[in-house]
Amino acid sequence: MKFTCPECGAEIEAEDVIEGEILTCPDCGVELEVVLEGDSYSLKPAEKEAEDWGE
Amino acid sequence: MTRVGVVGASGYTGGELLRILINHPKVEVTVATSREHAGDYVYRVHPHLRKLTDLKFVKPEIDLIADRCDLVFLAVPHGTSVNITPKLVEAGLKVIDLSADFRFRDASQYPIWYGWEHPYPDLLKKAVYGLPELHREEIKSAQLVANPGCIATSAILSLAPAVKHGLIDAEKIIVDAKIGSSGAGMEASLATHHPEHFTMVRVYKPYGHRHTGEIEQELSFVSGRPVKVAMTPHAINIVRGILTTAHCFLTREVKVPELWKNYREMYGGEPFVRIVREQRGLHRLPDPKNVVGSNFCDVGFEVDARCGRLIAIGALDNLVKGAAGQAVQNMNIMLGFDEREGLQLTGVRPV
Amino acid sequence: MTRVGVVGASGYTGGELLRILINHPKVEVTVATSREHAGDYVYRVHPHLRKLTDLKFVKPEIDLIADRCDLVFLAVPHGTSVNITPKLVEAGLKVIDLSADFRFRDASQYPIWYGWEHPYPDLLKKAVYGLPELHREEIKSAQLVANPGCIATSAILSLAPAVKHGLIDAEKIIVDAKIGSSGAGMEASLATHHPEHFTMVRVYKPYGHRHTGEIEQELSFVSGRPVKVAMTPHAINIVRGILTTAHCFLTREVKVPELWKNYREMYGGEPFVRIVREQRGLHRLPDPKNVVGSNFCDVGFEVDARCGRLIAIGALDNLVKGAAGQAVQNMNIMLGFDEREGLQLTGVRPV
Numbered sequence: 001m002k003f004t005c006p007e008c009g010a011e012i013e014a015e016d017v018i019e020g021e022i023l024t025c026p027d028c029g030v031e032l033e034v035v036l037e038g039d040s041y042s043l044k045p046a047e048k049e050a051e052d053w054g055e
Numbered sequence: 056m057t058r059v060g061v062v063g064a065s066g067y068t069g070g071e072l073l074r075i076l077i078n079h080p081k082v083e084v085t086v087a088t089s090r091e092h093a094g095d096y097v098y099r100v101h102p103h104l105r106k107l108t109d110l111k112f113v114k115p116e117i118d119l120i121a122d123r124c125d126l127v128f129l130a131v132p133h134g135t136s137v138n139i140t141p142k143l144v145e146a147g148l149k150v151i152d153l154s155a156d157f158r159f160r161d162a163s164q165y166p167i168w169y170g171w172e173h174p175y176p177d178l179l180k181k182a183v184y185g186l187p188e189l190h191r192e193e194i195k196s197a198q199l200v201a202n203p204g205c206i207a208t209s210a211i212l213s214l215a216p217a218v219k220h221g222l223i224d225a226e227k228i229i230v231d232a233k234i235g236s237s238g239a240g241m242e243a244s245l246a247t248h249h250p251e252h253f254t255m256v257r258v259y260k261p262y263g264h265r266h267t268g269e270i271e272q273e274l275s276f277v278s279g280r281p282v283k284v285a286m287t288p289h290a291i292n293i294v295r296g297i298l299t300t301a302h303c304f305l306t307r308e309v310k311v312p313e314l315w316k317n318y319r320e321m322y323g324g325e326p327f328v329r330i331v332r333e334q335r336g337l338h339r340l341p342d343p344k345n346v347v348g349s350n351f352c353d354v355g356f357e358v359d360a361r362c363g364r365l366i367a368i369g370a371l372d373n374l375v376k377g378a379a380g381q382a383v384q385n386m387n388i389m390l391g392f393d394e395r396e397g398l399q400l401t402g403v404r405p406v
Numbered sequence: 407m408t409r410v411g412v413v414g415a416s417g418y419t420g421g422e423l424l425r426i427l428i429n430h431p432k433v434e435v436t437v438a439t440s441r442e443h444a445g446d447y448v449y450r451v452h453p454h455l456r457k458l459t460d461l462k463f464v465k466p467e468i469d470l471i472a473d474r475c476d477l478v479f480l481a482v483p484h485g486t487s488v489n490i491t492p493k494l495v496e497a498g499l500k501v502i503d504l505s506a507d508f509r510f511r512d513a514s515q516y517p518i519w520y521g522w523e524h525p526y527p528d529l530l531k532k533a534v535y536g537l538p539e540l541h542r543e544e545i546k547s548a549q550l551v552a553n554p555g556c557i558a559t560s561a562i563l564s565l566a567p568a569v570k571h572g573l574i575d576a577e578k579i580i581v582d583a584k585i586g587s588s589g590a591g592m593e594a595s596l597a598t599h600h601p602e603h604f605t606m607v608r609v610y611k612p613y614g615h616r617h618t619g620e621i622e623q624e625l626s627f628v629s630g631r632p633v634k635v636a637m638t639p640h641a642i643n644i645v646r647g648i649l650t651t652a653h654c655f656l657t658r659e660v661k662v663p664e665l666w667k668n669y670r671e672m673y674g675g676e677p678f679v680r681i682v683r684e685q686r687g688l689h690r691l692p693d694p695k696n697v698v699g700s701n702f703c704d705v706g707f708e709v710d711a712r713c714g715r716l717i718a719i720g721a722l723d724n725l726v727k728g729a730a731g732q733a734v735q736n737m738n739i740m741l742g743f744d745e746r747e748g749l750q751l752t753g754v755r756p757v
Contacts (some may be wrong), residue, residue, distance in 0.1 A: 007311070007312065007315075007334075008312060008315035008317075008319075008332075009316055010315075011311050011317050022445075024445065024446060024450075026447060026460065027315070027319075027330065028315070028332055028333060028334060029333040029334045029335055029336075029450060030334045031334075033306070039723070041114075042253070065444050067756065068658070070755070074752045074754075074755075078750060078752060078753070085672070086674060099684070099686075099687060100687075102682070102693075102696040102755070103696050103697065103698075103700065103752060103754070103755040104697075104752065104753075105680050105682070105704075106702070107750075107752060161432055169544070199705050238532040245442070254414040272628070290699075294756050294757050295754075295756070295757050309757060316587030317540070329456050329457050331453070331456070333450070335450075336450060336451075338453040342453075344455040345454050345755065346454065347454075347757055348754040348757070349454065351457070361682075401425045401454060401455065401458060402430060402454030403425075403454070403457075403698065403754050403757070404421070404454040405418065405588055405645050405646070406426075406645050406696055406699070406754070406757040
């Protein structure tokens with residue numbers, strides 16, 4: 001299955017995803033939750049933890 | 056095997072050329088010149104090359120170079136190359152000049168940025184600016200390639216997509232550059248004296264640095280309209296590495312996905328440019344620490360909507376993508392090799 | 407292609423293993439484990455590997471590792487490997503353990519140097535100390551190789567020729583070691599906190615450092631008689647690199663040519679040991695700056711006749727010949743490849 005990252009437009013390939021699964025975008029690293037609408041899957045940004053610059 | 060030579064092989068750039076070329080499967084280094092070290096093994100000056108090559112330095116003589124080489128890299132100071140390059144070109148060699156002597160398209164730029172009249176304006180017209188991401192086709196058929204400056208490479212690559220799509224005010228581009236000490240070469244001075252340099256954050260040439268002219272030339276080429284750049288370099292406490300932080304003013308509201316599209320369109324297929332803009336962790340934006348020893352230029356961007364500002368960031372290793380690596384990339388293009396040949400250099404981290 | 411795995415791939419040593427292995431023509435990295443980063447691309451933790459691999463971390467599960475790998479590197483802390491290694495060996499895998507858990511031949515050493523009883527003394531007997539220059543034949547047929555410590559590697563290699571020929575008092579060997587910060591791994595502490603570490607020259611564990619036991623074990627093996635070593639490490643202001651300065655007392659008058667003969671006899675044919683003792687210039691004796699990023703250990707020596715002292719010096723990159731590079735060298739030997747396969751890493755200088 002092919003998805004497009006809502007944040008940066010990168011192409012994300014993922015076989016047999018399941019609802020609620022978290023995918024990370026290869027280009028921008030945003031965490032995306034697999035959402036099932038009707039019979040088609042789509043991605044929406046998973047809720048972000050607090051601003052973390054690694055400090 | 057193509058026979059290649061390095062003129063001025065005893066400096067840091069010369070050493071980096073040797074380091075890359077001795078592992079390049081398609082070329083053989085037949086000549087490495089150094090007036091001062093002629094007759095010595097190269098590893099006497101570049102100890103990391105011991106046991107990897109038994110090449111010796113020779114005196115720089117045009118006939119010897121022309122006789123033993125098909126292609127020559129010039130790693131000599133600005134103002135010296137202009138005396139050698141014409142003879143090598145005349146002798147039919149392909150030349151990649153790492154000095155600034157043939158970088159400008161327009162000879163009138165030399166009095167402005169270098170304070171001298173260019174003695175070979177006609178040869179200058181034949182020279183191609185060696186930034187593959189912008190001039191790949193011209194480089195293929197070029198006999199003389201002028202390798203870009205290190206700061207210029209980082210600034211141009213990080214800004215080109217934004218300039219190309221007219222997203223920023225082309226008259227107000229600020230580039231704040233941070234530079235490692237190896238860019239100044241092997242000649243010692245008080246400024247590079249360890250007790251002085253060690254924890255220094257020193258602004259030098261706050262305006263009018265030579266690379267500014269190149270950045271303007273290439274961004275104007277990308278945008279099709281004149282571009283003005285205000286650049287200030289700082290010497291900081293690293294040896295290899297350049298970080299350029301460009302502060303620009305957006306001409307309209309721009310969202311991050313649009314920037315991704317523009318940057319990916321220009322660099323998605325490029326072997327040596329990586330787009331780095333991450334959501335989490337320590338390594339979100341380009342940082343020279345992540346490219347040291349490799350031929351990558353990492354570019355990244357951020358939108359400061361409150362100030363209508365685009366922040367475009369570039370990071371590279373001034374000796375590799377900023378000099379020797381880019382020169383070998385140009386060589387690969389000129390000789391029809393795969394552009395990544397001999398450049399599969401992973402960054403070495405942490406150092 | 408041989409399938410290899412890295413257990414504990416998110417640390418500096420794990421990252422260095424990945425950096426070398428992804429460019430190794432004869433192997434394919436099928437598993438890189440990290441409990442904390444499972445599911446993430448490895449370049450999120452090792453940004454220099456972006457665009458060079460799209461490998462992801464997976465959770466460390468024995469069955470998965472055994473199923474997907476023929477050979478496994480363990481880059482986990484001391485005391486953790488001892489729980490994993492036996493199961494992997496049982497599953498029939500070849501294992502290269504970079505921790506200290508299987509380095510000693512004699513189980514009774516563990517209470518002395520590590521303060522715990524070794525739970526698998528029988529497996530310990532089957533393990534081979536992974537220093538190719540001394541144990542190449544045994545490594546060829548080994549299933550479990552214990553990769554040496556970084557300080558130990560430099561001290562052993564720089565002293566072995568002198569010890570082998572009985573030139574020095576085997577009871578009074580002083581090793582004064584200078585160490586880079588990357589040896590301490592990725593875990594932050596006050597000691598590695600930048601404002602503390604930055605210009606530090608800090609003696610730590612002035613005596614009883616764990617690597618001392620290994621140095622004694624191996625030098626006794628070389629000399630055939632028990633050897634006693636007094637080692638003091640210092641944390642200094644570099645990231646990669648180890649310099650060991652051994653001060654020893656000569657048993658008789660020894661001239662430099664004799665030392666050259668002994669060192670060349672032992673290392674002349676070695677691919678990764680270079681003898682460095684020059685008469686002129688800046689680079690006369692080994693210096694970690696000249697090996698960073700490469701798998702070389704440079705060894706050198708000097709005679710202080712007035713004090714009847716031999717000074718034996720070793721320099722290496724603690725992450726390469728001191729860890730990941732040596733581990734890959736051992737892998738090449740175990741799998742019958744050319745020992746230099748994937749290890750033609752030129753040092754990166756200056757950094």
